[in-house]
Amino acid sequence: xEPVSVAGFVVTCVRLSTLLYIxxxxxxxxxxTVKAFAAEVEALSFVLDAVKSSSQDTRIxxxxxxxxxxxxxxxxxxxxxxxxxxxxxxDQLLAGIGSRSGVGHVITNFNLKLKSGKMTLLRQQIQSYxxxxxxxxxxxxxxxSVHNNASxxxxxxxxxxxxxxxxxxxSSLNRHSAEPMRASADGERELADDHLAFGSxxxxxxxxxxxxxxxxxxxxxxxxxxxxxxx
Numbered sequence: 001x002e003p004v005s006v007a008g009f010v011v012t013c014v015r016l017s018t019l020l021y022i023x024x025x026x027x028x029x030x031x032x033t034v035k036a037f038a039a040e041v042e043a044l045s046f047v048l049d050a051v052k053s054s055s056q057d058t059r060i061x062x063x064x065x066x067x068x069x070x071x072x073x074x075x076x077x078x079x080x081x082x083x084x085x086x087x088x089x090x091d092q093l094l095a096g097i098g099s100r101s102g103v104g105h106v107i108t109n110f111n112l113k114l115k116s117g118k119m120t121l122l123r124q125q126i127q128s129y130x131x132x133x134x135x136x137x138x139x140x141x142x143x144x145s146v147h148n149n150a151s152x153x154x155x156x157x158x159x160x161x162x163x164x165x166x167x168x169x170x171s172s173l174n175r176h177s178a179e180p181m182r183a184s185a186d187g188e189r190e191l192a193d194d195h196l197a198f199g200s201x202x203x204x205x206x207x208x209x210x211x212x213x214x215x216x217x218x219x220x221x222x223x224x225x226x227x228x229x230x231x
Contacts, residue, residue: 012087013045019094040126041090044083047133051076054140075207076136079200083129086197090122124176125197131169132204138162139211146218155219162208169205173198 020038054060055073142162145155176198 012091013041013048016087016091016094017042017045037123040123040130044087044126044130044133047130047137048080050137051080051133054137060140060144072136072139072207075200075203076133079129079132079136079204082196082200083126083133086122086125086129090126093119093122128172128197128201131165131172132200135162135165135169135204135208138165139208142211142215146215152219155215159212159215159219163212166205166208166212169201169208173202173205 017038020034020041055076138158138161142155142158145158
């Protein structure tokens, strides 16, 4: 993975979350939706920073089984590329709103944008990509724990955390499947982006299931090997 591209991505997300934070601080009657959206962008910037650190840590990279190493990092890189497109659209949208004078005018326009179908879709995609990257980091933690022969309690804690994320991801996928199709002037493009984001979430969930299954077997074998009289 090219760490420079991740670093630039982190900078962009931090700048966007800072911009939203400034708007919130300068407007006493800011809508709760704006605060929620700011938190979502901030969450993405946090997980991107974690990806950046992990991609530069040879101990982590070497801890992953070769097959999972190639598959997981390739998947993360693709997710970053797809997500960068969405963040770029958000960047342009906020730049257009922020160029107008008056914080009150900015917030009013931003609230209207947040309620639009396009912005709703962007938010869902950002949430999906954040979840995908968070789960990817959790998979790495599981591999790292097993590789370092961590205690069963430690490894089980990482597995439990990943399993909970899988359940949340599957709930999100189920809700998305039940939603009606969106119609807009740029419907085909939005639908493609939508499929891309949730397709990544579906693929990540499948990979996470495989990691849980594999790691559970290793942990189970380790537990049996240390019990007296168990062969």
